[in-house]
Amino acid sequence: MRKYTKRERVNAVLNGKLADRPPITAYRHFPGHERNPEELANTMLEFHEKYDWDILKIHPAATYMQEVWGQEFDYINYENEIFPTRISETDSKCDLSIFTEKDIDTPVLKDHIEVVKIIKEKMKDDAPVLQTVFTPISILTGVFGFPMVRRHFPADRADDPIFDIMENREGELLEALENITQTYINYWKGLKEAGCDGMFLAGVSWARSGYATEEEWEKYVKDFDEKICDAIRADGGIVMYHTCGIKSNPQRFVNYNIDILHWDQGAENNPDIKEAAEYLGDTTPMGGVDEMLFGNNEEVEIARQAELAINENKDVPFILAPYCSISIHSTDEEVMAFRNSVNI
Numbered sequence: 001m002r003k004y005t006k007r008e009r010v011n012a013v014l015n016g017k018l019a020d021r022p023p024i025t026a027y028r029h030f031p032g033h034e035r036n037p038e039e040l041a042n043t044m045l046e047f048h049e050k051y052d053w054d055i056l057k058i059h060p061a062a063t064y065m066q067e068v069w070g071q072e073f074d075y076i077n078y079e080n081e082i083f084p085t086r087i088s089e090t091d092s093k094c095d096l097s098i099f100t101e102k103d104i105d106t107p108v109l110k111d112h113i114e115v116v117k118i119i120k121e122k123m124k125d126d127a128p129v130l131q132t133v134f135t136p137i138s139i140l141t142g143v144f145g146f147p148m149v150r151r152h153f154p155a156d157r158a159d160d161p162i163f164d165i166m167e168n169r170e171g172e173l174l175e176a177l178e179n180i181t182q183t184y185i186n187y188w189k190g191l192k193e194a195g196c197d198g199m200f201l202a203g204v205s206w207a208r209s210g211y212a213t214e215e216e217w218e219k220y221v222k223d224f225d226e227k228i229c230d231a232i233r234a235d236g237g238i239v240m241y242h243t244c245g246i247k248s249n250p251q252r253f254v255n256y257n258i259d260i261l262h263w264d265q266g267a268e269n270n271p272d273i274k275e276a277a278e279y280l281g282d283t284t285p286m287g288g289v290d291e292m293l294f295g296n297n298e299e300v301e302i303a304r305q306a307e308l309a310i311n312e313n314k315d316v317p318f319i320l321a322p323y324c325s326i327s328i329h330s331t332d333e334e335v336m337a338f339r340n341s342v343n344i
């Protein structure tokens with residue numbers, strides 16, 4: 001079999017066909033290098049070129065979209081390893097009226113469109129470039145400082161004020177989410193014009209069993225995700241969707257208008273790639289390796305898991321990736337062990 005270009009390889013699996021090998025990618029935060037457009041673009045390119053990934057997923061600061069609605073962050077000093085320190089608050093902690101629709105002249109959106117322009121100007125290969133956004137309700141809860149549901153940790157809905165807002169301020173909440181969604185669509189138009197190939201839409205852990213009910217998830221997450229996905233796909237863009245952590249219900253995404261579904265196949269109550277491929281239809285599965293191994297000098301186990309994923313899914317068109325963002329402490333030996341698993 002001939003060697004495919006990166007874009008050919010990705011397009012093959014997106015069309016349900018086996019390529020010369022599975023496309024491979026990984027992503028991580030780079031604290032201190034996430035906010036200046038040229039610095040972020042160059043950091044993404046360096047990581048992409050060093051490991052020769054098939055997809056360049058831009059990995060901005062986790063909080064960048066919260067800036068759209070007035071928050072400020074210190075991108076030099078971080079509260080923990082991946083979240084920059086918040087240095088300003090919104091005027092009123094739960095004022096849903098602050099979530100007005102924004103256009104691409106909004107400074108933070110302009111900056112991240114510029115990131116795409118720089119990357120596309122400097123790229124040396126044809127790998128698809130995807131920009132990252134989080135499902136709209138995660139931006140709203142982030143602005144208000146509500147609890148974040150973490151990948152593998154338990155979470156109690158009684159601790160999250162968003163469920164009280166759902167119950168008592170439904171109309172206001174839906175309007176706010178609609179305005180965030182329309183802002184995303186405006187942003188996508190600017191990204192596309194800059195040469196972006198699509199979006200990585202992070203659903204975080206909102207689909208987790210035992211947190212939001214399925215009815216709440218459909219009303220406050222799915223309905224808005226689908227508008228974003230529809231807009232991107234209507235323009236020929238790629239949608240890579242991530243449902244995070246334990247009990248993340250990939251089966252809920254069977255009818256989403258997406259190209260790629262990324263989830264943690266090793267976490268509690270989650271199916272493996274081959275099992276999910278039986279019902280995902282035209283959606284390409286992504287994953288294969290436990291992201292929690294990275295940063296622990298686990299290159300041998302990373303290589304073993306990658307080889308196992310490739311062998312177990314040799315008849316399944318899929319994208320090989322860690323289950324989620326890898327540690328900022330990942331070693332070169334670990335990342336190389338993962339990348340070398342697909343060498344042909």
